[in-house]
Amino acid sequence: MKEILRDGFSGFSGEFADLRYEIIRSTQIVFRGKDLETATRTVEQGGGVRVFNAGSEGFATFSRPEDIKNALAEAERLARISKPKEEVHLARVEPVVKDFLPDIVKDPRKISLEEKVELIRRYNEIALQGGDKITSTTAVYKDDEVERYYISTDGTLVREVRVYAGIAISVIAADGSNVQSAHISFGDQRGYDTVLNRESDVEEAIKDALDLLNAEKVDKGTYTVILDPEIAGVFIHEAFGHLSEADHVYRNEKLKEIMVLGKRFGPDFLNVVDDGSLRGERGYISIDDDGVLPERTYLIKNGKLNARLHSRLTASLMNEKPTGNSRALNFQYPAIVRMTNTFIEPQDATFEELLDGVEHGLYVVGALGGQTELEMFTFSSKKAYVIENGKIGKMVRDVVLSGNVFETLMNIDKIGNDLKLHGGLGGCGKGGQYPLPVSHGAPHVRIKNVVIGGK
Amino acid sequence: MKRKILDILAKKHVNKYDVIIERNNVYPISFEQNELKILQNKNVTGIGLRIFENSRVGYSYTNDVTTFEDVVDFARESARYGKELDLDLPEESELPSLSIYNDILWDERGWVNKGKEIIRKIESISRDVKIDIDFTKAIMDVELFNSEGFYGRYKKTLYAFTISGFAVLDSGFTFVFEVESSTRLFSDIDRAIDELLEKLDRARRASKIKSGNMPVIFAPLSMMSLIRSISLGVDAVNVKRGISPLKDRIGDKVLSEKITILDNPYDYDLTGVKPFDGEGVPTRITKVIENGVLKTYLHNLETARYFGVNPTGNSQRNYNTIPTPGFNSMVIACGERSLQDIIEDIDYGLLVEEVIGGGQSNLLRGDYSVNVGLGFLIENGEVKGRVRDTMISGNVYEDFNRVIELSKESRKFMHLEIPYIAVDGVSVTSK
Numbered sequence: 001m002k003e004i005l006r007d008g009f010s011g012f013s014g015e016f017a018d019l020r021y022e023i024i025r026s027t028q029i030v031f032r033g034k035d036l037e038t039a040t041r042t043v044e045q046g047g048g049v050r051v052f053n054a055g056s057e058g059f060a061t062f063s064r065p066e067d068i069k070n071a072l073a074e075a076e077r078l079a080r081i082s083k084p085k086e087e088v089h090l091a092r093v094e095p096v097v098k099d100f101l102p103d104i105v106k107d108p109r110k111i112s113l114e115e116k117v118e119l120i121r122r123y124n125e126i127a128l129q130g131g132d133k134i135t136s137t138t139a140v141y142k143d144d145e146v147e148r149y150y151i152s153t154d155g156t157l158v159r160e161v162r163v164y165a166g167i168a169i170s171v172i173a174a175d176g177s178n179v180q181s182a183h184i185s186f187g188d189q190r191g192y193d194t195v196l197n198r199e200s201d202v203e204e205a206i207k208d209a210l211d212l213l214n215a216e217k218v219d220k221g222t223y224t225v226i227l228d229p230e231i232a233g234v235f236i237h238e239a240f241g242h243l244s245e246a247d248h249v250y251r252n253e254k255l256k257e258i259m260v261l262g263k264r265f266g267p268d269f270l271n272v273v274d275d276g277s278l279r280g281e282r283g284y285i286s287i288d289d290d291g292v293l294p295e296r297t298y299l300i301k302n303g304k305l306n307a308r309l310h311s312r313l314t315a316s317l318m319n320e321k322p323t324g325n326s327r328a329l330n331f332q333y334p335a336i337v338r339m340t341n342t343f344i345e346p347q348d349a350t351f352e353e354l355l356d357g358v359e360h361g362l363y364v365v366g367a368l369g370g371q372t373e374l375e376m377f378t379f380s381s382k383k384a385y386v387i388e389n390g391k392i393g394k395m396v397r398d399v400v401l402s403g404n405v406f407e408t409l410m411n412i413d414k415i416g417n418d419l420k421l422h423g424g425l426g427g428c429g430k431g432g433q434y435p436l437p438v439s440h441g442a443p444h445v446r447i448k449n450v451v452i453g454g455k
Numbered sequence: 456m457k458r459k460i461l462d463i464l465a466k467k468h469v470n471k472y473d474v475i476i477e478r479n480n481v482y483p484i485s486f487e488q489n490e491l492k493i494l495q496n497k498n499v500t501g502i503g504l505r506i507f508e509n510s511r512v513g514y515s516y517t518n519d520v521t522t523f524e525d526v527v528d529f530a531r532e533s534a535r536y537g538k539e540l541d542l543d544l545p546e547e548s549e550l551p552s553l554s555i556y557n558d559i560l561w562d563e564r565g566w567v568n569k570g571k572e573i574i575r576k577i578e579s580i581s582r583d584v585k586i587d588i589d590f591t592k593a594i595m596d597v598e599l600f601n602s603e604g605f606y607g608r609y610k611k612t613l614y615a616f617t618i619s620g621f622a623v624l625d626s627g628f629t630f631v632f633e634v635e636s637s638t639r640l641f642s643d644i645d646r647a648i649d650e651l652l653e654k655l656d657r658a659r660r661a662s663k664i665k666s667g668n669m670p671v672i673f674a675p676l677s678m679m680s681l682i683r684s685i686s687l688g689v690d691a692v693n694v695k696r697g698i699s700p701l702k703d704r705i706g707d708k709v710l711s712e713k714i715t716i717l718d719n720p721y722d723y724d725l726t727g728v729k730p731f732d733g734e735g736v737p738t739r740i741t742k743v744i745e746n747g748v749l750k751t752y753l754h755n756l757e758t759a760r761y762f763g764v765n766p767t768g769n770s771q772r773n774y775n776t777i778p779t780p781g782f783n784s785m786v787i788a789c790g791e792r793s794l795q796d797i798i799e800d801i802d803y804g805l806l807v808e809e810v811i812g813g814g815q816s817n818l819l820r821g822d823y824s825v826n827v828g829l830g831f832l833i834e835n836g837e838v839k840g841r842v843r844d845t846m847i848s849g850n851v852y853e854d855f856n857r858v859i860e861l862s863k864e865s866r867k868f869m870h871l872e873i874p875y876i877a878v879d880g881v882s883v884t885s886k
Contacts, residue, residue, distance in 0.1 A: 033696055035538035038777060041529045044501075044518045057493040063500065063519060078494035082567045085490065117536050136696040172819075177700045179820045220666065220848070220884040251488035252585050254623040334493055369815040374621075375628035376843070378812030378826045398816055400824035402846050404627075453824040453846030453884045 001065070002159060005047075005151050008068030014051060014076060016090055018152035020289060021047035021065065022331045024144060027108075029117055031124040031139040039117050047071070047149075048331045053079040055088040055313075059334045090312040091322050093292050095155035100286030103279065104191030108143040108165040111192055116141050119195065120167060123202050127171045130206035133213060135174040141167050141195065142187075142425055156291040164188070164282070164437060166425040167195045169202060173209035180212035180397070183368070183382060185424035188439065190280040208383055211395050218384065218396040220454035224361035225401065226354050226446050229420035231367040231381050233440030236272055236344050237428070238370035238377045239405050240265070241440070244274070244299045244307075245325070245337040245430075246314035248374060256318075263305045266409040269347050272300040274309055276324050276340030282423025283342075283438040289335035290326035297323045299342075300409075311337050329433035336431055344442035347415040354414050354446045361387040362452070364399055369426075378402045402451045416444035456520050457598065460502065464602075467527045471507040473544055473601035475733065476500075477774045479593060482561050486570045486588040489578065494563060501774030506530045512540040516775045542756045544603045545735040553721060555611035555638045555728050558594065566590045573648060577620070581655060584622040591615045597729075605735040613726055615869075616641045620651055626661040626841045630828060632676065632809060634868045637724040654808060654829065662832035662840030664885050670804035670859060671847060671881040672797065672833070675866035675873035680813025682785065682873070684821040684851045685716065689743055689751075690780045691758035698819055700852055704749050711858035712747040713790065718769060719872075720783035727784030727870035733772025738783055741767050747856075753780040786872040790861030794875045797860050799836040805883055806831045806838055807847065816848075824848035844886035854878050 005021055023045040030037045046063045049071040058078025062071035108116075124139035143165040150158045166187020173180050182205040188194050227235055242248070249255045276285045276294025285294050290312045298306045310318070311326035314337060327338040355363075366382030384399040385392045420441050427435025460474055481497045503516040504526050513534025515526045570588045577586055593613040600606040615636040622629045631654045633647035673681065693699040701709060720729055720738035731737050734756050742750050754762070755770035755778045770778040798806070810825040826846050832839040855878065862875035 029536075032692075036536050037538060038514055038533060039536040040513075040515050040533045042516055042775070043522060043525065044516075046518060048497075056491055059493055059495040059497075061497045061499075063498070074496050078496060078563070081494060081563050082491055082571075084492075113532065113536075136698050172696075172698050174698060179698050179700060180817065181819070220846075220882065222886060247487065248621075251490060252621070252623070254583060258623065332497055332499060334495065369812075371812045371815070373628060373630045373811050373828050376811055376826055376828065378815070378846075380812065380815035380824070398822055398824055398848070400812060400816060400846070400848070402812070402826040402844075404844060451844060451846060451884060451886050453848035453882070455848075455882060 001149060002157060004065045005068065005149055006157065008072060009151065009153060012072060012153060014053060016052040016153055017049065017072065017075070018150065018291065019047060019049045019068065020328065020331050021149040023147040024330070026144045027113060027116060027142065029120050029141040031120060031137065033136045034128060036117070039113060041113065046331045048334070049075045050334060051075040051079040052090060053083070055084040055086070056082060057334065061332055088313065088317055091316040093154070093312065093322060096287060096291060096293065097157045100158065100160040102161055102163045102189065104163060106192040108163060108192045109145055123167065123169055123198060126199060126202045127169060127206060130171060131210065133173045133175055133210060134171060134206065136172045138170040140425065150287060150289065150291060152291050154291060158287050160286045162189060163191065165192055165195055166423070167198065168425040169205060171205045171209040173213050175213045178213055180209055182208035182212065185426065187425045188280055188282040188423040189284050212383065212397050215395040215397040218399045218452055218454040220452060222449050222451055224358050224446065224448050225450045226358070226361065226363045226387070226444055228365045228444060229418065229442050230422045231364055231379060232442030232445040233343060233422055234367040234370045234379045236442055237339065237342050237440040238372045238379050239403065239408060240272055240299065241274065241339045241342045242372045243374050243405060244309050246308045246310045246318060247337040249308065250314045250317045259305065259308070261305050261307070264303055265300055265305055266303045266412055268303045269415055270300055270303045270409065270412055271298060271345035273298055273345060274325065274339055274342045278341050281341045281421055281439045283340035285327070285340060288324040288326045289328045290322065292322045292324040292326065294324035294340060309337055309339065311335065327436060329436050333433050336433065338430065338436055339428060339438050341421060341439045343419065343421060343440060344415065344445060346417050346419040346443040349414045349416045351416060351444055354416055354444055355387065355390045358387045358390055362399060363387055363392050364401065375405055376402065377405065398454065400453055402453065408447060408450065411448040412445060413448055414446040418443045457600065459520060460523055463523050463527060469506050469527060471602045473505050473599065473734065475503045475772060475774050476598040478596040481591065481593045483589055483591040484563060484566050484570065486574065486586065488585045488587065489574050491567060491570065502526065503774035504530045506534055507541065508534045510539050510541055511537045513537045514777055540757060542760060544601045545605045547604045547606070548737055550607055550730040550737050551721065553728060553730050555609065555723060557612045557639050559640050561592045577652065580652060584620045584655060587619045589615070589617045599731065599735050601735060607731045607735055609730050611728065612638050614640050616644055616647065618647055618651055620655055622655065624659055626658055627843050629655065629658045630809065631655050636726060636869055638728060639723060657831060657838065658829060658841045660840030662842055664805060664832050664842040664845055664883060666883055666885050668880045668882055670801050670877060670879050671883070672804065672806045672875055672877045674806065674808045674875055677807045677810050678873055678876065680825070681823055681851050683814060684818050686782055686785065687819055688821070689753050691752040691754045691762065692780055693819065694752050695758055695761055700820060701749055705751065707749055708747045709749045709852065710744060710747045710855045713858045713861060714744060714747055714855060715742070715788040716744040717742055717786045717788065718753065718782050718784065719786045720768065722784055724867045725784035725870050725872060727782065729783060732768045733770040733778045736766045736768045736770065738768040753782065755780045782870065784870045787861070787874060789863050789865045789874045791863055792860060794862040794864055797862055797875065797877050798833055798838060801833045802835060804833040805842065806833055821851035823851065842885065846884045848882050848884070854881055
């Protein structure tokens with residue numbers, strides 16, 4: 001395959017071109033309520049060629065390797081239609097010639113469809129037997145083997161195999177027109193072990209869905225909040241991760257002034273990292289889609305802006321170093337600047353120390369999602385509990401937190417010692433490319449003055 | 456391709472099936488931060504197979520017809536586990552004739568120049584804004600056939616123009632967004648640009664808003680997640696599963712009598728226009744909610760059979776998804792007075808243009824709780840400055856029973872047509 005792909009480039013004389021070719025073999029099993037809706041294996045394959053010409057790019061897709069020449073010619077035609085006002089070139093990197101293969105103990109590719117169906121059927125049955133008020137469920141198992149080839153006119157030639165596996169289960173409880181749901185999701189590149197022994201997590205989801213039926217809506221206002229690792233991870237992804245993506249900044253002089261390296265963003269004890277090299281995590285990559293190896297990038301170090309996430313284009317324009325963060329959802333999309341595994345580094349505080357001194361606050365657990373417009377952001381929780389005088393009290397629902405990155409990061413006043421990364425089956429969305437596999441995490445984190453909408 | 460697929464299905468003795476073939480070509484031209492960024496030519500082909508064997512259903516799909524034999528084996532394997540399901544697949548039928556294929560020469564150089572001209576114009580008015588633009592042409596070719604004699608094929612074009620502006624203003628980071636889309640070439644790019652500039656101009660002034668319950672006017676682009684709750688509520692699969700708040704409510708008043716919602720698959724300017732649905736049922740205009748009263752759910756073949764009603768032509772399906780009920784194109788009927796008149800009647804309230812965080816609450820229940828990404832104080836009948844650090848929250852099924860009025864102006868974008876909707880007593884939280 002490599003030879004066929006390389007031959008496709010012969011005769012190209014322009015500035016730069018690269019190619020991604022992927023073969024994606026997937027298994028997906030979906031239960032809705034008691035019905036098994038699908039238990040399906042699929043194979044898809046295809047590729048995309050990019051030609052870079054002084055800052056303008058052309059991108060063309062193809063489905064079979066013999067069509068590369070045509071795709072290359074089309075991408076070159078598109079790249080030559082016009083140029084940006086100022087000529088730019090990609091940052092240089094060393095060529096990589098290597099095969100990257102997964103290193104997993106229990107390989108989902110070696111497990112039969114039947115065994116996978118039985119696993120997710122069992123979880124689904126536990127959920128359905130959760131009581132009269134459990135009205136329905138959705139239980140999904142999914143694995144993907146992505147065999148990818150990346151080749152560029154720089155001399156890079158890589159074959160890489162990634163294996164993702166995960167489950168997502170929703171438990172839906174209803175009492176009259178009151179419908180509440182609880183969700184769990186586990187997924188990464190560690191293999192089949194990630195989806196095993198999740199019975200107690202399903203039990204917890206049942207309990208949450210039932211408890212939410214009786215929980216009151218949160219009172220609106222400004223609160224001190226303690227975020228659990230999952231939602232603190234979404235918080236740092238939304239509140240700061242996206243703002244660190246250099247494609248928002250690279251041509252905006254005003255934003256560059258705000259995002260100048262060395263500027264204080266948080267307290268001294270705040271360190272924020274993006275690291276694509278963490279094997280096994282959902283956001284792990286062997287190499288990015290510009291041919292750059294992943295690395296650990298400190299976005300915030302000791303409270304100060306330390307670096308940002310780059311593609312080779314944004315790095316070149318900002319005179320900084322590529323960080324291995326150029327990623328495409330799949331062969332049908334061009335690569336853009338994306339996160340990988342993003343997290344807040346742990347500090348010393350125990351959970352009890354975080355609770356201590358909170359007179360009236362919220363303990364916020366689990367994440368349904370988040371969104372940002374770079375400065376203002378929101379993130380939404382699965383459940384939350386009122387904190388009164390340092391004690392966790394009753395459950396409340398519909399806790400959606402909102403903030404302003406410049407204030408909220410400064411308002412972090414304690415960071416716990418219990419870092420956890422969370423992957424799942426979802427992902428990050430940007431520029432119409434969703435869901436890109438990422439993980440995010442943090443220890444428990446305490447933040448003052450967070451706005452929460454409500455009744 | 457159809458011939459080859461039929462041969463394989465015959466050779467492998469598949470007796471009951473349907474097949475969807477999609478061949479889509481997409482040509483986006485993108486500007487990022489005031490500069491030309493990338494031109495693309497993308498071809499997405501896919502084949503989806505559903506088979507019925509031993510009273511069970513199975514699926515698989517591929518993007519490569521040479522692997523179709525494997526797809527049949529995978530679908531067969533899937534049917535061994537799949538749920539029990541027997542459907543009366545549509546037979547040959549008369550389909551509505553729609554002129555939705557308008558293949559106009561895609562002059563890439565012309566659009567690149569148009570993009571540069573738009574950016575120059577905006578730069579001359581507003582130096583601090585950075586513009587992203589996408590001009591996209593897509594040709595979608597959908598072919599569907601089954602073992603009972605249905606065959607349908609349609610080609611449609613889609614043209615979309617999206618423009619977003621980002622500026623660091625004294626009132627805060629500001630995103631503004633506009634979109635034009637149709638099966639015909641975009642006719643009103645200038646309107647989109649003018650509205651974008653007007654929003655940006657308004658955003659330069661800052662106002663403070665008090666927390667409380669007050670009249671809120673939702674602009675069309677701000678309502679995507681709110682109306683998603685209604686789409687989920689009328690989806691007959693959710694009703695069948697007992698998780699829709701609209702279960703057992705046919706004939707009941709569920710929203711304000713001022714609200715009428717249609718599925719209109721015949722409007723050329725909405726992207727859901729099509730002659731037949733994902734299972735071969737001819738499309739038709741359906742009144743879903745009329746003057747606040749729930750008239751029908753949206754069905755696919757399976758739910759129509761379950762509820763003992765006729766299918767509504769609402770089965771949404773791509774080659775890699777299973778048929779699921781949904782709006783083809785969702786239309787909220789307009790009101791009689793202008794937005795300006797509605798604003799003039801409000802003493803103290805909020806105009807919401809764009810929200811951050813839609814779709815993250817309990818959507819099925821109709822809950823929402825979002826940050827006001829771009830919104831303006833309304834005071835004494837006038838639009839004042841931009842508000843910040845503000846959230847709105849509530850429940851669609853409760854709040855949309857307190858509709859003051861819908862505007863006579865509406866916006867059509869993607870598969871939606873929505874007017875401005877003024878709602879009384881919405882909960883607003885501000886710092």
